[in-house]
Amino acid sequence: MKVSIKPGLIIFHNVDAWSVLFRQLLQEHGNKIAISTVCRRELGFTIRRHKGLEPHHENTWEVMKSEGWNHRYHYQDQIHLDFYNQAQQTWFVLKYINKSQVDQ
Secondary structure, three states: OOEEEEOOEEEEOOHHHHHHHHHHHHHHHOHHHHOHHHHHHHHOEEEEEEEEEEEOOHHHHHHHHHOOOOOOEEEEEEEEEEEOOHHHHHHHHHHHOOHHHEOO
């Protein structure tokens, strides 16, 4: 799972990885957590879908370049968690995100 952590923001670069974690959150907190206002009140964040620029894989890029492509990046679906409290973000990272999965 590729995850970036910034102050007030956690970015899941893989939507499938977020889906697994979201199912875990639903089991622990119930279906009410799917409502954005409840999620913000209970866990301290809102969920935002985003299309972010990601670089092509190096091997893929070499093939694409030889075929005449000139764009190094592509859009990829991401999930952004916008935190409103640094303490709640820290708690979330410690509880749910394995340190080896973080791309700082």
